[in-house]
Amino acid sequence: MKDQIKDQIDRQPKGHKAAVVLSSGGADSTTAMAIAAWEEGFEIYSLSFDYGQKNRYELECARKVARFFKVREHLIIPLNLRLIGGSALTADEIAIPRRRPDEELSSAIPPTYVPARNLIFLSLAVAWAEVLGIADIFIGVNAIDYSGYPDCRPAFIDSFQKTANLGTRMGTEGGEGRITIHAPLINLTKGEILRKGLALGVDYHLTSSCYEPDPFSGRPCGQCDSCRIRQRGFASLGLDDPCR
């Protein structure tokens, strides 16, 4: 029995280092993947969730991104968070706010917050990583140009890493702190994130950041907070968004 599990954990090729990267198909997670793959040299296992998000197009982007990076494996886990609801991204009865171009982003947690989303997604990333024998997990959260989500802050990521090490075989048998949650964008502005990704060779045309794009063409709405933050990021570099 134990040997069977051990085989599974050891199936990762020796001499390679591999990482699980959470991939939403958006600009941030794709930049995090570029850093993991091209800057830090990890072989990539990308992980996405079909969680009942209104933006169905982003899963198609996650697939394109996986092909672009030639990931070793792309796992899409179905997990219907509409059963839980409570977010404009999953509940039909809660609209996604659209803003006028001159309207400031609010500092309060917006209705697009998905309850405990990064906690849930990171937990499943830890499970998959553990079975693959991988200790490194990348997530493209950032705490500067973001939407005020509590699960994008450094204190949450640090605490999650501790918890994951306490609650898993890999964390307890592999020595303290073996599981590492990498959040390489956490202290960057959107402009810095995009500059970094472009320098590494990311094709942002493959990505979708809009909360509610056209489901067929993927054309962004241009008015949701996520579109607004992305536009400002490209504008700060004097560039046009390749998706517009």
Place this chain on the structure above:
Amino acid sequence: MKDQIKDQIDRQPKGHKAAVVLSSGGADSTTAMAIAAWEEGFEIYSLSFDYGQKNRYELECARKVARFFKVREHLIIPLNLRLIGGSALTADEIAIPRRRPDEELSSAIPPTYVPARNLIFLSLAVAWAEVLGIADIFIGVNAIDYSGYPDCRPAFIDSFQKTANLGTRMGTEGGEGRITIHAPLINLTKGEILRKGLALGVDYHLTSSCYEPDPFSGRPCGQCDSCRIRQRGFASLGLDDPCR
């Protein structure tokens, strides 16, 4: 927008206190539910997972337990952990160990460990609780007569609670430490757990603890670690297990 979410969070009746209880249909989670409902007076929202477990019968038990406790709502979330595998409880190619009656339980983490299971299940419990406006979550883990799982230890539960408070709207807007993870069985032996439940009026005939019972009758195998621990618990009280 904000008001819509607020309505949802406030939908819990005033003057009542409510808790989300993780319910597997086993003896431990059912005892935790009895403590939450009958000792502490919480209205119960029970949460189970159809996670690809070999023991399909336990979901039927979780439904019976929910009816027995007249819970306010019983949510069963489908989440196919067979996509991740790595455990004897979900992977067909890994057998559940059966032991001779005189064989000691091992102190190592056994193949029935499901990678990051309590991390994943607690994360989803936090999400549901947050949408319901509930701050109290019960889980029937115990660190004495258990199977050596790292995610059943007090250090993990404490760290998870901190992480959940850092990563959610409820934890950050509701004041530090608002979300409480109750693990009332964590320092009890199996005999103490069953004595407590029996004193409160639990009908253990409704529960299933076996890792691989007969799928139709629910008859326990009697030889897996979970059966062995349950048998010893009842034996320590001079009782027979009502399921045998």
